Amino acid sequence: MVKTDNVCFISDCMATDGYDWNYHHSDIKDLFFDGEKPQKTFSANWLQIKQYPSKIEKLVGVPSTNRRYEIKNKNLVSEDLPEIINYEECDNYDEDILVLYTYNDDKHDPILQDIEYEIEVVFEVENFELPPVFNYKAIKKVDFANKEFNITNVNVSHQLFDKLIFPEVMLHTRPCSISSQNLYSLVRQYVKDNIDTKVAKITSDYDFCFSVKKIIPLIEPKTVSYQNIFAKTKKERSKIQYATSTYKEVDIFEMTHAQSKYNNYTVIQPIFADNENQLKEKLDNFLEDLITIINQPLKLCEHCNGTGYAEEVSKIKQSDITR
Numbered sequence: 001m002v003k004t005d006n007v008c009f010i011s012d013c014m015a016t017d018g019y020d021w022n023y024h025h026s027d028i029k030d031l032f033f034d035g036e037k038p039q040k041t042f043s044a045n046w047l048q049i050k051q052y053p054s055k056i057e058k059l060v061g062v063p064s065t066n067r068r069y070e071i072k073n074k075n076l077v078s079e080d081l082p083e084i085i086n087y088e089e090c091d092n093y094d095e096d097i098l099v100l101y102t103y104n105d106d107k108h109d110p111i112l113q114d115i116e117y118e119i120e121v122v123f124e125v126e127n128f129e130l131p132p133v134f135n136y137k138a139i140k141k142v143d144f145a146n147k148e149f150n151i152t153n154v155n156v157s158h159q160l161f162d163k164l165i166f167p168e169v170m171l172h173t174r175p176c177s178i179s180s181q182n183l184y185s186l187v188r189q190y191v192k193d194n195i196d197t198k199v200a201k202i203t204s205d206y207d208f209c210f211s212v213k214k215i216i217p218l219i220e221p222k223t224v225s226y227q228n229i230f231a232k233t234k235k236e237r238s239k240i241q242y243a244t245s246t247y248k249e250v251d252i253f254e255m256t257h258a259q260s261k262y263n264n265y266t267v268i269q270p271i272f273a274d275n276e277n278q279l280k281e282k283l284d285n286f287l288e289d290l291i292t293i294i295n296q297p298l299k300l301c302e303h304c305n306g307t308g309y310a311e312e313v314s315k316i317k318q319s320d321i322t323r
Contacts, residue, residue: 001052001121002167004128008052009169010038010119013045016163021045032057032112042131042153043168056117062108069101076100122167131172132280137193138185141207151178151186156276172276178283180258184210184268187255190287196295200252208262211254216298218248252294253316269318282322289321 002009012028015021024045029038033056038047067087077083085093085101136151155178162174188210195202195212204211224243231237256265271286273279293316 001119002046002123002125002169003052003121004125006128007048007050009041009043009046009048009167011046011167016168030058031115032059035112041169046167046169052119052121056115057112058115059110060113061110064105064107066104066106068104069098070104071101073100123170125170129277131276134276134280136186136283137189138182139189139192140185146207148189149185151182153276155179155182156279157270175272175274176276176279177270177272178279180268180270183271183283184255184257187268187287187290191253191291191294194291194295199297200294201249203249204254208260209254209256209265211265212252212294213249214252214294214298216248216250250298251315253290255318266318271322285323286318286321289323290316293321 010028012026013021013024015024021044026045026047029047031038033049033053034051035057036049038049041048069085069087069090071077071081071083074083081097081100085098087103087105090098131153134151134153134156137148138151139146139148141147153172156172157177157179158171158174162171166174188205191210191212192202192205198215200212200214202211203213226241226243227237227239228241229237231239254265255268256262258267258270261267271279271282273282
């Protein structure tokens, strides 16, 4: 048991990971603690009760009573065929007689019965707070196709030493992090979901690299000429084509992750925190700051005829917005 000032957490799982942890079947989930069943928690193998119990009970089946055979057709009742034959007396009748009867009994609801128990309190905690809920949409490649999934508390990493020393329900109060690959997956999806396509556009969107460019309107549209070298005929390939550009594109954000380290893309670094509450706050701030910068409109400076910008524009660095 982990005893707190709000609730008590209980478990009969002695493993911290591996097969015995993943497939543990609790023997206490059906018990009654001061008349109430334990509730599920944020941790797979821990349940919670309101307080340290004064008694623990389990439901015990009560044997049925008044076991008997009742005649199917009451018109056949006679001295040799009684209406009811007690179960204990059925051996006195032949099988061809008993086929004329139906077995019945009086069933009873299970009752609560006290059990002996021993509780080991491994931690007592004051001012206990539940962990924050991590539930971020993310995306990754599965079988050559992109698939959405959720980054949850399970994906938060903790130090091995803490996992060995502290009960699972206490780990959210310990130092933790979100890995480079998980951060990459959720940032990628977050930008895709929240980008303002009038201001910026995604130019690379893969499981190993991701990039965004800012769209900046030109003060004066520019007309450029080109030849379509991929045209079908020689005449079409030699023909001069014209196109008018009303905007320019500037790199604003790019990333890869530590497992891929693709080309010259910047590896997004894990985010570390003293506990899961702080980690979620850092992560939320990072996502909010990132999309704010991406979605901030930029325009060319009218005073220098478009040779500069009215605002500062540069690639977003993770270190500049992680707080």
